[in-house]
Each structure stands twice: as C-alpha cells, then as structure tokens.
Amino acid sequence: MEHIGVRETVQFMGLTFNIETLEMTWLAMGITIVISCLAVRSLKVIPSGWQNFLEIIVEWLHKQIEGMMGKRGMFLAPFIVSLFLFLLTSNLLGLIPFFVSPTNDLNTTLGLALLVVCMVHFFGLYFKRGHYIAHFFQPIAPFVIINAIEEIAKPITLAFRLFGNILAGEILIIVLLHLTENPFWLSLPSVAWLGFSIFISCVHAVIFTMLSMAYLGNAVKE
Amino acid sequence: MIEINATMVAQVVNFLILAAILRALAYKPVAKMLKQRSDKIQDAINKADADKKAAEETLSQYKSQLADAQKRAQEIVDKAEITARQEREALVAETKKEIERLKQNAQVEIQNERNRAFEQMQKEIVTLSLAAAEKVVAKNLTSKENDKLVSDFIAGLNEDMFNGVK
Numbered sequence: 001m002e003h004i005g006v007r008e009t010v011q012f013m014g015l016t017f018n019i020e021t022l023e024m025t026w027l028a029m030g031i032t033i034v035i036s037c038l039a040v041r042s043l044k045v046i047p048s049g050w051q052n053f054l055e056i057i058v059e060w061l062h063k064q065i066e067g068m069m070g071k072r073g074m075f076l077a078p079f080i081v082s083l084f085l086f087l088l089t090s091n092l093l094g095l096i097p098f099f100v101s102p103t104n105d106l107n108t109t110l111g112l113a114l115l116v117v118c119m120v121h122f123f124g125l126y127f128k129r130g131h132y133i134a135h136f137f138q139p140i141a142p143f144v145i146i147n148a149i150e151e152i153a154k155p156i157t158l159a160f161r162l163f164g165n166i167l168a169g170e171i172l173i174i175v176l177l178h179l180t181e182n183p184f185w186l187s188l189p190s191v192a193w194l195g196f197s198i199f200i201s202c203v204h205a206v207i208f209t210m211l212s213m214a215y216l217g218n219a220v221k222e
Numbered sequence: 223m224i225e226i227n228a229t230m231v232a233q234v235v236n237f238l239i240l241a242a243i244l245r246a247l248a249y250k251p252v253a254k255m256l257k258q259r260s261d262k263i264q265d266a267i268n269k270a271d272a273d274k275k276a277a278e279e280t281l282s283q284y285k286s287q288l289a290d291a292q293k294r295a296q297e298i299v300d301k302a303e304i305t306a307r308q309e310r311e312a313l314v315a316e317t318k319k320e321i322e323r324l325k326q327n328a329q330v331e332i333q334n335e336r337n338r339a340f341e342q343m344q345k346e347i348v349t350l351s352l353a354a355a356e357k358v359v360a361k362n363l364t365s366k367e368n369d370k371l372v373s374d375f376i377a378g379l380n381e382d383m384f385n386g387v388k
Binding site (some may be wrong): 007012015016017018021022025026029032033036037039040043045047051058059062067077078079081082085086102104106107108110111112114115127196214 | 224225226227228229230231232233234236237238239240241243245247248249250251252253255256258259262267
C-alpha cells in the first residue's frame with residue numbers, strides 16, 4: 001500500500017522522468033498499434049473481427065466530429081481517433097494486475113490536455129484570426145478575465161478529471177484487497193469494483209475525447 | 223503524488239508519435255475502406271435504381287407491344303370475318319342464280335319435251351286414224367253410214383283428245 005503515489009524516477013540529461021509511467025505508456029502504445037495492425041491486416045468490404053471494432057470507433061468518431069466541428073474538423077479525425085484509442089487502452093491497462101495506467105499520472109493527462117488546448121488556440125488563430133482574439137472580449141471587454149479563467153480551467157479540469165478517476169479507481173482496487181481476510185468479502189466488492197472500473201475507464205476515455213472535440217470545435221467550426 | 227516533471231513533455235511526444243503511427247497504419251486504410259464501402263453501396267443503389275427503371279421501361283414496352291399485337295390480331299380476325307361473310311354471300315347469290323338458271327333450263331326443256339311429245343302423238347294419232355280409216359274404208363268404202371262414222375270419229379278426235387293437251 002505504501003507504493004501508491006510514490007513514483008519511481010530516473011534522471012536523464014538532467015531531467016526527471018517517471019519511468020513506470022513511460023514504460024506503461026509504451027506498452028499501451030504497443031497494444032494500440034498491435035490492435036490496429038490486427039484490424040487493418042486484411043481489410044475487407046464486409047468487415048469481421050478487429051476490423052469491426054476499429055471501424056465502429058472510427059465511424060462513431062467521424063459522426064461526432066462532423067456534428068461538433070463541421071466538415072472542416074475532419075482533418076483532425078486521425079488525432080481524435082488516436083487520442084480515444086490511446087486513452088481507452090491506457091485506462092484499461094491499469095485494471096490488469098501488475099500493470100498501471102499511464103493516465104494515473106498527472107503528467108500524462110496534463111500533457112494531453114495542454115496539447116489539446118494548444119491546438120485549440122493554434123487552430124483558432126489559424127482559421128479565425130482576429131475574430132478568435134476578439135471573442136475573448138465578448139460580450140464586453142472586462143469579460144476577458146472570466147474568459148481567461150475559463151481558458152485556464154479547461155486543461156486543468158480535463159487533466160484532473162481523468163487523472164483523479166483513474167488513480168482513484170486503482171487505489172480502491174488495492175484498498176479493497178486489504179480490507180478483510182475473509183475470501184468471500186474480499187472477492188465480492190473487488191469484482192464489483194473491477195467491473196465498474198472497466199465502465200469508468202471507457203466513460204472517461206469518451207469524456208476526455210468528447211471535451212477535446214468540443215474545445216477544438218469552437219476553434220475550427222465555421 | 224502530484225508532481226509535474228519532464229514526463230509530461232515525454233508523454234506529449236509519445237502521444238504525437240503514436241498519433242502519427244496510427245494515422246498512417248490504421249486511420250488512413252480504415253477511412254479509405256469506409257469511403258470505398260459507402261461508394262460501393264451508393265453505386266449498388268444507383269445501379270439498382272437504373273435497373274429498376276430499365277425494367278419498368280421494358281415492361282411498359284412489352285405491354286404496349288402486347289396491346290398492339292392484340293389490336294392487330296383483332297383486326298385480322300375482324301377482316302377475316304368480313305371476307306368470309308362476303309364470300310359466303312357471293313357464293314349464296316351465285317348458287318341462287320345457278321338454281322334459277324337450272325330451273326329455267328329445266329322449264330324450257332320440259333316445254334320442248336312436251337311440244338315434241340305432242341307433235342309425236344299428233345303424228346301417231348293421224349297415222350292410227352289413217353290406219354283405222356284405211357281398214358274401214360277397205361271394208362265399207364261405199365257405205366254412207368261408214369263415211370259418217372269416220373267423219374264423226376275424226377270430229378270426236380279433234381274435240382276430245384286435243385282439249386287436254388293444249
């Protein structure tokens with residue numbers, strides 16, 4: 001129980017890295033790539049197996065992107081699909097014994113959230129130029145303070161929501177196993193919580209992706 | 223527990239690498255396949271529509287041809303009936319004429335035959351009368367009663383025998 005929250009770090013070129021998070025990230029990346037390879041290994045007009053899985057996700061996200069960002073947002077589809085697949089794999093990875101989710105580290109979630117917010121501002125300026133800056137001062141100039149707080153809150157809420165849920169889920173899995181020695185009362189809540197954690201993992205992958213799309217939609221939509 | 227360090231940058235880089243790999247490896251082929259499939263379905267729908275239209279056209283063509291054929295068949299039948307009736311009427315008329323002609327011929331023939339028979343009879347009667355007269359004359363040439371008898375006979379012949387014939 002002591003190891004919860006204690007990060008194993010390595011120093012590289014004077015920088016500190018959480019090595020476990022990086023290892024798990026690479027593992028998650030590997031799994032995502034392997035699943036994608038399985039899905040596209042023999043693409044058929046009539047899909048089967050993993051092709052179905054990937055096509056369902058891609059089609060669903062295409063629909064969401066079109067709804068939230070319009071036709072112009074379609075160029076971000078590969079990014080959104082990758083984000084969703086990576087988050088889904090990462091969140092579920094922590095439920096396997098001896099593995100942890102890369103998303104239980106704030107560095108991962110905040111990194112992704114900042115990436116999304118940077119993209120929002122970049123594409124906002126690229127597509128809307130002056131109008132994008134002007135919209136921070138609406139409806140009247142003093143609102144720039146509230147808008148600024150909102151813009152700062154976006155990556156923070158996005159990052160902490162995912163981080164908190166995944167970390168809490170993993171902590172609770174460990175805590176439940178230490179509550180009692182009785183095998184019945186040990187297994188029942190753990191199994192129930194594990195099942196709920198699978199649901200939570202999927203839901204938070206969806207939430208992070210959807211909110212990213214919504215933020216990007218503001219910048220990209222015509 | 224909450225400690226921001228260089229891992230954050232590394233994670234962003236990791237994710238960007240993953241996004242680039244997935245874009246090339248998975249997204250593009252899948253998106254292409256989805257496009258291909260929707261194109262194929264669209265083509266199939268278009269083809270089905272075109273086929274249906276063609277089928278309907280062919281059907282209407284067949285129907286009009288069938289109606290045309292029926293009309294022509296009816297015309298041919300009507301024409302045949304009219305021709306048959308005309309021919310029958312002509313035949314009947316001709317037959318009637320023929321019968322009339324035969325009847326007239328027969329009447330003429332009968333008349334001729336009768337006339338001939340009458341002439342024949344007249345001749346025979348005269349011959350018989352002469353023969354009878356000869357006999358009477360030969361027997362009683364001088365008797366006045368006999369002369370009267372012959373005259374009466376002849377007179378009787380003229381009145382009784384030729385009355386029914388004429």
